[in-house]
Amino acid sequence: MSDRSNPGAGKDRAFVNGLARGLKVLASFSPDRIRMSLGELAKATGLPKSTIARLVHTLVETGYIYVCPDSGRYSLHPKVLTLGYPVMASMDKRLVALPMMQELADYSRGTVSLGIRDGLSMILIERSRDRTVRALPLDIGSRIPMETTSMGQAYFAAAGTAEQAAILEQFKTHDPSRFQDVERTLRAAEKEYAEKGYCTAVGIWEDDVNAVGVAVTLSNDVLAAFNCGGPASRITEDSLPGLGVRLTDLARHFQTADWVGQLPPRPYRGVQTP
Amino acid sequence: MSDRSNPGAGKDRAFVNGLARGLKVLASFSPDRIRMSLGELAKATGLPKSTIARLVHTLVETGYIYVCPDSGRYSLHPKVLTLGYPVMASMDKRLVALPMMQELADYSRGTVSLGIRDGLSMILIERSRDRTVRALPLDIGSRIPMETTSMGQAYFAAAGTAEQAAILEQFKTHDPSRFQDVERTLRAAEKEYAEKGYCTAVGIWEDDVNAVGVAVTLSNDVLAAFNCGGPASRITEDSLPGLGVRLTDLARHFQTADWVGQLPPRPYRGVQTP
């Protein structure tokens, strides 16, 4: 009886298309394209223009997008930050890491970040930078690739075999041509991590950027990873072993820090809708 | 009939209900309820169970919600953080404030935060805490009310007359019974701000919490406000004037710091979908 002509992916009756597309619109913004017109959004998402108009209209009504007063174009409203807040709050243990991170950032004259995995990339959930450096650290919520960063490599190395397999599988389907290289890189990282206790990345993510990475688990058993790095002018290749040891120390202190009971009994004082 | 989750105009052909409802689902999570079952979500959003099932299914497929392995309940995926990243990146000037904020936090032995307005509340976009204090600062993305916090009051005082009118109007329609008090409070705050250059809030948001607030504008002409405060045991009422002066100094330094050109020519190295 399959007169319905879509066998491949199989039409999913329980899939709300409008929702998925609207999220695609929200996700199509990037630091490069902060403000976009309907046409640009249509191009960025690949959706027809009238559809975009409807979705954007809805997003404006709900307050997640606003029209820029002068340019008349559309931009993400800071309200989207509130969507992520419960996530941040659920990983509050990272706050005990903040002073340690700041200390190491000052010592190394670089940047120290903490991130977790999403798909094939790492999402930064905390960062601190040396006070003297003018460069910006990547901000909370930004993504960096897994296979070419010390953070991502350390994460992979510390992941369980099941998760590792899943990651590799995802790499395989995502970009088969690079898969061989990626797998070799990650396995090498795993080996390095087992031997030294940290991963090093010398100019493989961006030229001129060196870093070390170490994995930890957050309070809710979520795997995460620190990195410490910066431009080669500040973080020399020779200094990486020392930083690696310091970062593993940091991770150990963080890991063993007793956190239970430090939470003040703060009820959620957040405000609701308006 | 079909209740529209959005009041106001009657039939809006261009309103994608599924999208609005899905966002409502995402927004229904809070630090108190990090993991929810379909039934809980139905209760929290007021939507029928089968509708929730469809929406959640879509959100799981798109990766914004995941099923907690052990409990089997649903939780926000850290991926939602990436939605807010462009917003953070567009306000990168706040990063120059970070060292100043940390310094003041250490000095005051309290917490220094920066926030912007959304509706009738303030959303925190940056925070730093004294290294010795165990209490958590409210995290990035969290909301605090406007009328009862020094940050919100300072914001209101520094807002233009048009925005002030809009805010008051919103208060009026949102909670008419409290409107009189709110307006009196905000006008008093305005007066205080004009005289002293900062607003003080002594135990009016939470008992036992004192704070001062000062407004600034971010690089993109977005109005924002700092606060500096903490529990009364650390931030005494007597110390507030001194902190107020320091905070206005901080704001002035931040405001006059030349920021243009400090941005390194960093292309967006973020990773896309997977």
Added chain:
DNA sequence: CAAAATCGTCCCGCATAGCGGTATAGCGTA
């Protein structure tokens, strides 16, 4: 140990909500 309450999933008829092509009006530019 049974009763009660949830849990998530499935089903299905229905009406409409969302779709997208096309057409239009307003700006700024070439």
Added chain:
DNA sequence: TACGCTATACCGCTATGCGGGACGATTTTG
């Protein structure tokens, strides 16, 4: 004036999301 770009409006179609109810499996309760 003709063009490219905005955003908005229109409109017929049907795929699509809707929601009540039933279902079996678990878990909690008494």
